Amino acid sequence: MNGTGTQDTHSVIVVGAGPTGLLLAGDLATAGVPVTVLDKRPREISNLSRAFVLHARTLEELDARDLADRLESVGRPLENLQLFGRLDLDLGGLHSRFRHVLVIPQYEVEKALLERAERAGVTFRYGTEVTRLTQDADGVTVTVASSEKDTGKGSGKDSGKDSGAPGPATERLRAAYVVGADGLHSTVRKSVGLPFPGHAVIRSVVLADVRLAEEPEALLTVNATGKAFAFLAPFGDGYHRVIGWNRDRVVSDHAPLDLDEVKEITRLALGRDFGMHDPRWMSRFHSDERQAPAYRVGRVLLAGDAAHVHSPAGGQGMNTGLQDAANLGWKLAQVVHGRADDALLDSYQAERHPVGRAVLRSSGGIVRLAMAHRPWSRGLRAAVAGVVDSVAPVRRRATGQVTGVGYRYPAPRGAHRFTGMRVPDVALADGGRLYASLRGGRFVLITPGAPETAAHPYDEGRKDRLAVEHWASDRRTAVLVRPDGYVAWASDSADPAGVEAALERHVG
Numbered sequence: 001m002n003g004t005g006t007q008d009t010h011s012v013i014v015v016g017a018g019p020t021g022l023l024l025a026g027d028l029a030t031a032g033v034p035v036t037v038l039d040k041r042p043r044e045i046s047n048l049s050r051a052f053v054l055h056a057r058t059l060e061e062l063d064a065r066d067l068a069d070r071l072e073s074v075g076r077p078l079e080n081l082q083l084f085g086r087l088d089l090d091l092g093g094l095h096s097r098f099r100h101v102l103v104i105p106q107y108e109v110e111k112a113l114l115e116r117a118e119r120a121g122v123t124f125r126y127g128t129e130v131t132r133l134t135q136d137a138d139g140v141t142v143t144v145a146s147s148e149k150d151t152g153k154g155s156g157k158d159s160g161k162d163s164g165a166p167g168p169a170t171e172r173l174r175a176a177y178v179v180g181a182d183g184l185h186s187t188v189r190k191s192v193g194l195p196f197p198g199h200a201v202i203r204s205v206v207l208a209d210v211r212l213a214e215e216p217e218a219l220l221t222v223n224a225t226g227k228a229f230a231f232l233a234p235f236g237d238g239y240h241r242v243i244g245w246n247r248d249r250v251v252s253d254h255a256p257l258d259l260d261e262v263k264e265i266t267r268l269a270l271g272r273d274f275g276m277h278d279p280r281w282m283s284r285f286h287s288d289e290r291q292a293p294a295y296r297v298g299r300v301l302l303a304g305d306a307a308h309v310h311s312p313a314g315g316q317g318m319n320t321g322l323q324d325a326a327n328l329g330w331k332l333a334q335v336v337h338g339r340a341d342d343a344l345l346d347s348y349q350a351e352r353h354p355v356g357r358a359v360l361r362s363s364g365g366i367v368r369l370a371m372a373h374r375p376w377s378r379g380l381r382a383a384v385a386g387v388v389d390s391v392a393p394v395r396r397r398a399t400g401q402v403t404g405v406g407y408r409y410p411a412p413r414g415a416h417r418f419t420g421m422r423v424p425d426v427a428l429a430d431g432g433r434l435y436a437s438l439r440g441g442r443f444v445l446i447t448p449g450a451p452e453t454a455a456h457p458y459d460e461g462r463k464d465r466l467a468v469e470h471w472a473s474d475r476r477t478a479v480l481v482r483p484d485g486y487v488a489w490a491s492d493s494a495d496p497a498g499v500e501a502a503l504e505r506h507v508g
Contacts, residue, residue: 010036013175020304020321021181022113027329029120031441033336040129051106051318052233057404058319059098061326064438067112075104078219089399097425133191135299140178179301186306192297198290204250208242208262208282213275230269253284287311295349308356313366314402330483339508351409416490429470437467444481447494
């Protein structure tokens, strides 16, 4: 519809077709929720991505969506994550199927997520910019300016919108819920009046995609001298991404950038420039540390960079956004389908806001230590590296934070000690594994002993959203695992009445 009329209600509108928005939209559509993705960009995936790593927790979430093996075949695993030249985090001891960082450009992740979302039936509208939104007790009205045709439900077909009129066409769309995954300058966040407090932690960072005459010895090459730092990562197509900074060359983001400057920064930080040549793209940016005070305002929610941004140190940005989406998607589906009260969405804020705050602290700490140049601050960096390297509990905590496997969510008073914990990819009695059973956005009930479903058909009426499994081991605890791989409920006895009550409360 052109003009200012309001179109039919969409159950959920996701604003932003980056990794966070794509994973969320795919989860919602897989759960049977009608979802429309709006993005002001044309329909293309840029290879000029900033993110280059997937951490273990994100790979687990992608495994639950049958995407991890595909991405593992494209990316390159790295079992040691090096920070500021001295500290190596050995990932070989992670209690995960993925005991490594996967080095892979963001655009490869986006391609996989986009294909999944299209198969699930997500409606995409590119060239469609959100200009305003308002909400009431029954839903959200989104005003958009569209310059391109709809793509339809994953097929790329024209959905019938008239694009022949000159200039953008203004429309009002109606949704039960809207999720802003539209980045640092989020229109959704601004429309609901949320501030984005914080500051720029580092300015005039340079980015360049270059060919190298000399191949680096390491898969990821990174070092900091106090005067400069640089990072090199391969795209896999013959180009490498360079991220660098020079303390003596802090200029506007719009200042001209040439290859000689990129080479100089790299030599300062890494000792040589690896024969850089043939740049296909160069730019400057500044890195902010910001977090919205709330991830939910009524029927509007925020995820990814719209909710929090931080330094690229540790490679946690895209990973944190994808984990936001994994947390939110199943909750929105439960609420839209009427299986849970709207209050369930408050747990998204309660669970993910503290994680976002922790990522700001850890990534900010890493970049500040990397930038250390005074003798006392460089001494502090050496001391921190020594403690993390030599004190096992500190090393486990640091590794758990960077990889995401160390976070757990708050549990209600009196809940079982497992409630809120991340569940690793445990073996199941039928020879399967947990994260394969989670596929399709299901809850998984794991019970001890022989199958009980004949006497207690827990999955009756729930087969579309619940899998009943049994421990491969002799564990006696009954555990209900949420679709995002965290414990919703647990009990040291598999009392059928208690299990059924838990299923009614959490699964519906």
